[in-house]
Amino acid sequence: MLHSFAFGPQVKEDAVLFRVWAPLLERVLVRIEQRGEWTMQPGQDGWHMVEVAHVRAGDRYKFVLPDGLEVPDPASRFQPDDVHGPSELVDPRFEWRTDEWQGLRWQDIVIYELHLGAFTQTGTFLSAIEKLDHLQRLGITAIQLMPLSDFRGRYGWGYDGVLPYAPDSSYGRPEELKMLVDAAHERGICVFLDVVYNHFGPDGNYLPLLAPIFSGRHESFWGKGLNYDGEGSRFVRDFVIENAIYWLSEFRMDGLRLDAVHAMKDDSDPHILTELADRVRRAFPDRRVHLILENEDNQSSLLARDNGGRPCHFTAQWNDDIHHALHVAATGETFGYYEDYIDYRSRLCRALCEGFAFQGEHMGYRGRSRGSPSAHLPPTAFICFIQNHDQIGNRARGDRMVCSHSLEAIKAITAIYLLSPQIPMLFMGEEWGAVEPFPFFCDFDEELNRKVRLGRKEELRRLPGFHADDAPDPTSQATFRSAKLRWEAIEANEALADYYRLLIRLRHQKIVPLLYQARSCTAAHGADHPLIRIQWQMETATLHLVANLSDRAVVQTGPVPGQTIFASDGITDNSIGPWAVAWSLS
Secondary structure (H helix, E strand, O other): OOOOOOOOOEEOOOEEEEEEEOOOOOOOEEEEOOOEEEEOEEOHHHEEEEEEEOOOOOOEEEEEOOOOOEEOOOOOOOOOOOOOOOEEOOOOOOOOOOOOOOOOOHHHOOEEEEOHHHHOOOOOHHHHHOOHHHHHHHOOOEEEEOOOEEEOOOOOOOOOEEEEEEEOHHHOOHHHHHHHHHHHHHOOOEEEEEEOOOOOOOOOOOHHHHOOOEEEEEEEOOEEEEOOOOOOHHHHHHHHHHHHHHHHHHOOOOEEEEOOHHHOOOOOOOOHHHHHHHHHHHHOOOOOOEEEEOOOOOOHHHHOEOOOOOEOOOOEEEOHHHHHHHHHHHHOOOOHHHHHHOOHHHHHHHHHHHOOOOOOOEEOOOOEEOOOOOOOOOHHHEEEOOOOHHHHHOOOOOOOHHHOOOHHHHHHHHHHHHHOOOEEEEEOOHHHOOOOOOOOOOOOOHHHHHHHHHHHHHHHHOOOOOOHHHOOOOOOHHHHHHOOOOHHHHHHHHHHHHHHHHHHHHHHHHHHHHHHHOOEEEEEEOOOOOEEEEEEEOOOOEEEEEEEOOOOOEEOOOOOOOEEEEEOOOEOOOEEOOOEEEEEEO
């Protein structure tokens, strides 16, 4: 069932109702290409509307401001000529082949994050469909798409979107995105979308000319924050919340990943995050919809569960703590934010057992405390990974671990995170050891490109361990093309792909049935040797992890407890070899 939305055009059988929230303007026209222009009628609360007969899907239009400036619809459904061009009317109807799809249980989820432009050489919705069979064989049950909202230029990460309702035209048309979602559902794969509600991009955002979209009271890394609590904020909140429901409804996404929610400042009650989650869950009472957070502040309250163990608001959060600890273990890198994870064994044990490694303690890199108590939350409230777009893209060259570090070390940390009771997430190409970098890339006009190049160098200079001059030009098309996966490399790396398939199959068979039984967890690691031991007490069994995250064998007392699920080579009753991991049940 399609939901109705206040923002954006309403396409009827024989007419279209155009509407725009523009309280800063007394008069707005709508100009429809090759048809003419109509004066919109001002109404309550700053709305302007007009119904035009004999307009149909495929027609293009712009809003004309009092000074003659023509702008796209802030709630445009499609921008065939990019962010400064006209908006196209889109028929929301679609013939779904998977009409009965209701989603998957959260414990069944194995996420695969991908950037549509770099996932295939063509970089389109339709070409992505061709790779779904590979993901199904791998055992992936959810793909997470980096942001799609229309952004300026031919390529970009997607976090500079300015038209949040319009899938970027560089990837294809809206109906082709629906075809991708439909094809994923046919294969039992959910589709999650990364959405950005903390800022707008620097080029093509016309909303400030129409409405009080920003607030000077709240600053962020990107400048003024969105106006979630000032005059006119009711409509700003609705614009964002309806956008979340729009992606889940019209495109049948199975969930959303909310980018950098620590930058969504709001002094009102309820907080925008709480209201968004409440309204989304009320909108889809009969579907499994999952809401994921990125939150540097590690607020455990956003992940609270009800008495039945169901998420009150958000389903899970990306767990950077596990990434950082495992990264330090495998690479030995301790610069920048990795410095707080030099004692990676204790950080890893706490993050695996309790969720956050920092639960209110001082964090040196931040210069202040971080996090809140999280041991009361189930492991499934956290998403663990050893790669994602940020952790690769934050590096000067966007290089992956496999390019410069031991494959045995990488396989060891892979066995830890894929079989952990937390929800695992892969980054595209990881499963066959893809060596393609994933550097930051964007495509603005020359002046903005110049500023981006300078800003990128300044950012890298603040992060010890990288040399700014090593970074590729983020605005170059060659930088974007360097990130495109070369799928033919799978054949040469089939052994690693088989390793991933084995671990994910074991996860589905052995770990998933236990995930909602977790009651407690204990961990131990030696002060004078690198052995890590963790056990999770479940209702019907105890899950054990024994790991040696070092390049030398370690003496151990007694065999690995219980029935082995997975064990690396080199494990005996008396010792555990370098970079060896064992999972077992008792």
